[in-house]
Amino acid sequence: FTTEAGLYTASDQVVVLTPDNVDSVLVNSTAALVVEFYASWCGHCIAFSPVWKSLASDIKEWKPAVDLAAIDCANQDNGPVCSRFGVRGYPTLKVLQLLHSTRFPRNVRGLRHKIIDKMETHAEPWPPACPPLETTSRAELKTNSVGHLALLFETSNSYVGRELTLDLLQYENIAVRRVLSTEDGLVAELNVTHFPSCYLYYPSGIFTRLHVRTFYTYALQRLPGVVRAGKPLPVTSDLAKNTTEDQLRPFNRSRVYMSDLESTLHYSLRVELAAHPVIKGEALSTLQRYISVLAKYFPGRPVVNNLLKSVDMWLKGEKDTELSYSSLRDALDNTAEVPNAALPEGVRWVGCQGSKPHFRRYPCGMWTLFHVLTVQAEEAADPQEVLQAMRSYIHSFFGCRACATHFENMAQESMSHVGTLSSAVLWLWSHHNHVNNRLAGALSEDPHFPKIQWPSPELCPSCHGVKNGEHTWNQAELLTFLRSHFSSEHLLSDYLE
Numbered sequence: 457f458t459t460e461a462g463l464y465t466a467s468d469q470v471v472v473l474t475p476d477n478v479d480s481v482l483v484n485s486t487a488a489l490v491v492e493f494y495a496s497w498c499g500h501c502i503a504f505s506p507v508w509k510s511l512a513s514d515i516k517e518w519k520p521a522v523d524l525a526a527i528d529c530a531n532q533d534n535g536p537v538c539s540r541f542g543v544r545g546y547p548t549l550k551v552l553q554l555l556h557s558t559r560f561p562r563n564v565r566g567l568r569h570k571i572i573d574k575m576e577t578h579a580e581p582w583p584p585a586c587p588p589l590e591t592t593s594r595a596e597l598k599t600n601s602v603g604h605l606a607l608l609f610e611t612s613n614s615y616v617g618r619e620l621t622l623d624l625l626q627y628e629n630i631a632v633r634r635v636l637s638t639e640d641g642l643v644a645e646l647n648v649t650h651f652p653s654c655y656l657y658y659p660s661g662i663f664t665r666l667h668v669r670t671f672y673t674y675a676l677q678r679l680p681g682v683v684r685a686g687k688p689l690p691v692t693s694d695l696a697k698n699t700t701e702d703q704l705r706p707f708n709r710s711r712v713y714m715s716d717l718e719s720t721l722h723y724s725l726r727v728e729l730a731a732h733p734v735i736k737g738e739a740l741s742t743l744q745r746y747i748s749v750l751a752k753y754f755p756g757r758p759v760v761n762n763l764l765k766s767v768d769m770w771l772k773g774e775k776d777t778e779l780s781y782s783s784l785r786d787a788l789d790n791t792a793e794v795p796n797a798a799l800p801e802g803v804r805w806v807g808c809q810g811s812k813p814h815f816r817r818y819p820c821g822m823w824t825l826f827h828v829l830t831v832q833a834e835e836a837a838d839p840q841e842v843l844q845a846m847r848s849y850i851h852s853f854f855g856c857r858a859c860a861t862h863f864e865n866m867a868q869e870s871m872s873h874v875g876t877l878s879s880a881v882l883w884l885w886s887h888h889n890h891v892n893n894r895l896a897g898a899l900s901e902d903p904h905f906p907k908i909q910w911p912s913p914e915l916c917p918s919c920h921g922v923k924n925g926e927h928t929w930n931q932a933e934l935l936t937f938l939r940s941h942f943s944s945e946h947l948l949s950d951y952l953e
């Protein structure tokens with residue numbers, strides 16, 4: 457019988473239950489644990505697994521109150537856990553202690569509503585980390601002392617207020633309260649005419665009326681002073697000071713800088729690769745592929761392009777089956793016989809600066825480099841050329857090995873489906889967002905540069921849309937935006953030597 461890996465991996469935001477961890481997960485959880493019991497061979501479970509993964513990304517911010525888990529009952533080792541919870545059909549959802557059902561919505565929105573319903577209709581046991589989701593009144597508001605107070609006016613059957621409350625659960629200095637459309641005093645005071653709609657009660661300010669929680673979430677998370685709990689408040693005055701090594705160079709957050717791309721090349725070619733004194737076999741073909749893609753598509757200054765082309769020619773002419781790093785380094789640095797070719801030494805991060813030395817920088821540069829390359833490769837014969845070069849570089853050389861494993865898992869799942877140059881650009885965008893979602897709130901997140909689902913509605917309003925009351929990405933608009941944002945004409949050359 458199967459003991460293979462199930463439908464979920466460590467890179468999904470789903471707790472994978474096993475006989476070894478089930479008790480500690482149950483005992484230690486202060487959240488409502490929503491478990492999918494499935495069998496990995498069952499077609500309905502396979503069809504449902506993308507929905508479960510999407511829901512996990514979608515309600516990631518609810519984690520203190522709601523946690524998603526899954527267990528593969530087809531794995532013989534897990535059998536006793538599945539029978540302990542009385543599961544016989546698959547998939548079965550169980551909000552532990554609250555719900556046991558094989559009949560549930562098969563879409564993200566319906567599942568969100570179902571989870572909220574279940575939590576609300578069962579006052580006991582209310583997950584300790586879950587805030588009250590009931591509506592508020594004018595009298596209660598007077599006692600509120602939080603930094604920002606967002607009032608979400610809605611009709612009684614709307615879920616937006618409760619969803620937004622849970623979305624902001626991990627943030628400090630902000631509270632969301634639901635106000636029913638029948639709460640005449642407040643409705644009149646703020647002159648509310650549309651439901652749902654969101655208002656900042658104090659300090660007063662009005663958001664554009666938007667029906668979809670995602671837009672409110674973007675807007676509220678960006679208010680001054682609103683930070684994820686446990687993260688230091690970004691101190692803007694520090695950034696202007698000229699004295700500390702943490703000082704940031706002035707830059708435009710909505711642009712891409714050539715200086716970051718050249719810094720990335722320097723770090724990758726002179727630091728990261730230097731950890732491999734001998735390069736052979738798969739690593740050698742990876743290096744050749746990487747340099748070839750750079751030589752073809754890097755939209756650099758002529759001097760850098762000449763260097764990349766000369767290294768590419770040298771590598772293609774090498775007949776040995778192994779290469780010493782020192783010979784690569786010679787090709788990079790000893791360019792006396794190649795006119796006007798060089799890669800500047802050292803790093804100068806601009807758009808990829810971090811507020812502390814351990815934040816951002818090289819990995820930010822790596823993402824940016826490959827977004828630029830997927831966009832530049834508009835004439836490529838093979839739509840996967842750049843993606844596969846990135847995949848193999850990350851796999852063979854990227855210093856963060858856990859990142860490499862996660863990226864390889866994503867690549868294995870879907871990179872082979874990329875059939876056009878446009879879908880290569882979108883594949884990298886969507887999988888980068890997947891990583892952003894997973895890392896939001898992690899220790900490695902720079903509080904000055906919170907991980908968001910990018911681009912924000914401010915950066916690209918037309919990339920965002922609404923369908924059936926849910927946020928959607930407009931892929932055609934996104935493509936236009938990405939092609940312009942990462943285009944060579946749009947690159948800024950400030951701070952280059």
Ligand code: FAD
Nearest residue numbers: 816819820822823858859862863885888889891900905910
């Ligand atoms: P980054 O995520 O590095 O993004 C850089 C810039 O790209 C952003 O400032 C923004 O302008 C733009 N951008 C953001 N999202 C998108 C998007 N969807 N499409 C296009 N442009 C976008 N760190 C871990 O802790 N664990 C991991 O598993 C991990 N895996 C990684 C895998 C790869 C392949 C890479 C290159 C890095 C990985 N990292 C991982 C590092 C992490 O993703 C970030 O690069 C790092 O935390 C720095 O974050 P940042 O704020 O500079 O933004």
